[in-house]
Amino acid sequence: MEEPRKRARPGRAPAPAGRTSRPRQAEVARLAGVSQATVSLVLGARKQGVTISEETRRKVLDAVRALGYVPDPAASRLAAARNNLLGVFSFTSTFPTDVQHSYYPFLVGVEQEAAARGYDLVLFTGSSTGGAGAAGPNALARVRLADGCLFLGRHAPAEELRRLVADGFPVVHLGRRDELEGLAWVGADYISASQEVVGHLTALGHRRIVLVREDDDAPASTDREHGFLKGLEEAGLPGGPAAVFRSADPERDLTAERLRGWLDEGVTAFVAEETDTGDAWRALHGAAHFVGIDCPRDASLALLGSPPPDLAEEPAPTGFDIPRPQLGAAAVRMLAALVSGEEAAEPLVACTFRPGSTAGPAPARY
Amino acid sequence: MEEPRKRARPGRAPAPAGRTSRPRQAEVARLAGVSQATVSLVLGARKQGVTISEETRRKVLDAVRALGYVPDPAASRLAAARNNLLGVFSFTSTFPTDVQHSYYPFLVGVEQEAAARGYDLVLFTGSSTGGAGAAGPNALARVRLADGCLFLGRHAPAEELRRLVADGFPVVHLGRRDELEGLAWVGADYISASQEVVGHLTALGHRRIVLVREDDDAPASTDREHGFLKGLEEAGLPGGPAAVFRSADPERDLTAERLRGWLDEGVTAFVAEETDTGDAWRALHGAAHFVGIDCPRDASLALLGSPPPDLAEEPAPTGFDIPRPQLGAAAVRMLAALVSGEEAAEPLVACTFRPGSTAGPAPARY
DNA sequence: GCGCATTACTAATACGCATTAGTGATCCGG
């Protein structure tokens, strides 16, 4: 009887013999005289019912050391384990040359917290092209290599994010992002911080305060306005639309005349929001300077955030600082929680009040 | 005849049914009415001999779109032994709180070049503990997740680096590192740059020039000295030990007396090396200031590198700039070459001459 | 109209690790 013809054995070509490849669990097992599964069990340190004798454990660990074995993270990942990698995705370059406008401060916290928790970071840059980084509808696909991913900036396409979330891939967005159901995020508590700044002003005796903001519906803007109004309300002051000056181009619209008008109406304090451009504060600051206001004697100014870099040399404005490193750290904490299936952590991070030197007692009415 | 008892089928537990997992190539294949292998071939776009009809290709791509299929990077990596990830390892934090002393400028170039070539970056921080990042003899083990790894700083343990290199793992060290056989590196061409600076001084008529350096045998130091001496030689000036002032603590040893002595001997130009601490330049700069030298009228100063941050406000010293981003980019180029098995790229990166304002014509002898 | 090429696929692996059912031992109580 003829032996059935042996089927050919296709598949991977053997590795080039010249280059000694690093050891596998199989080699370790051979050297230790056990099975590959045993090696995996010893190294996995799983708390499951399986028990390994001290003797065997030692033999395996000796072999591991002798061969210098290190696990292949890709294989671990494929076999449904973790690989201790957290992705960080930003659509703008992760390392913009200009440190000032970059995500650098966030990354400081991200890296620290990730390191503290034993995660390494994978930097995905949205701008990358070709290879794995091809743009297009699947630009986010490669983040799945990591155990979870952090998103910086609001340019991540909602559709793709939704898909990741729907697939149960752990995702955290840095910055509030409510419109996407199920998307975890961490953000600064602008409401409380803005309220606190207004509280500071009212405590100094200011009764008429105006908020200067840009024409923008980002949560970061509306939250500040919300906090501002809460602060007024808390002090028993009227909120009304008159208290908020909203302009798409504050530097053009916030004229000296307008400022003088407010002063004549008894306004003694002005608050600007922080934006990407810093235009609100620049406009307010510039107009006050132009009108010749002696701040904080004639009137007080406050900034809901940090000043733009070009005004960094000026005296520190009264307001609050966004604790960017802490935000980054909080984002990592939340992502780590998602990855390990725990309950989500706290999404809001408190801002720190900055006394500054642009706010003082309300001037006596004249 | 009894059927041989069916062996149980151990292995992975079925995925929790609740969570719909993302589609696999198998699903795509089913929808398109082809085999999984065909799907892989269509997507892989391999230039190998296999040919796929336009008809089939279209069907597959349609199915891919319909299901929203995206490949699993871990699986690709496992099967193809490549994942388009480049590691970046630094023992100090990659994003330190103090931006000044960081690798940040290098990373700018690393990131850009990596993105341009379709690689993503994995950041490994030597400080991370626990999980995959445990320190110990295998602290470098996890870098093998990537296709290759870039090392910043000279703190990477030689033994482990040697092991990586021996295993054929692509490694590039940023900064010259000759003592490790087979270790690829990229570095700035301090020799040429230093020589050029000296050439600039000799062209201005300086005949007696002194180099101030720290007591250190790093290549970065010896290269500068080498270039300095070459520069002298080129101008037909004597090199001798008198031309080099070497001190472990320049700020203490470079006294005003010493400086005056040199001036009396006819020295008209001083050159300091750049170091981590910036001590050589700080000492030279301080002593010159103390002695009351009107620079560059009375004497010329030059710095082989960039000034330390605390002296950044001073007028730019004549010297050269280390093109850190370009160095990072060159490192990535070399790493990419190693990964893809090509010939190694150029290891030396030219520094750019910085005219500055601390060097002028040699004063007339009096 | 019979070999020989070429074309267009598919079957059957392999990649390295994690998991779990199963299997001899050995132990233990009654």
Added chain:
DNA sequence: CCGGATCACTAATGCGTATTAGTAATGCGC
């Protein structure tokens, strides 16, 4: 000293993709 429990370990998968030997189907030359 027998049945069950416990121990220590191994066999046999699976994860999702890439690769290659093989194979029908067709074309081509003479």
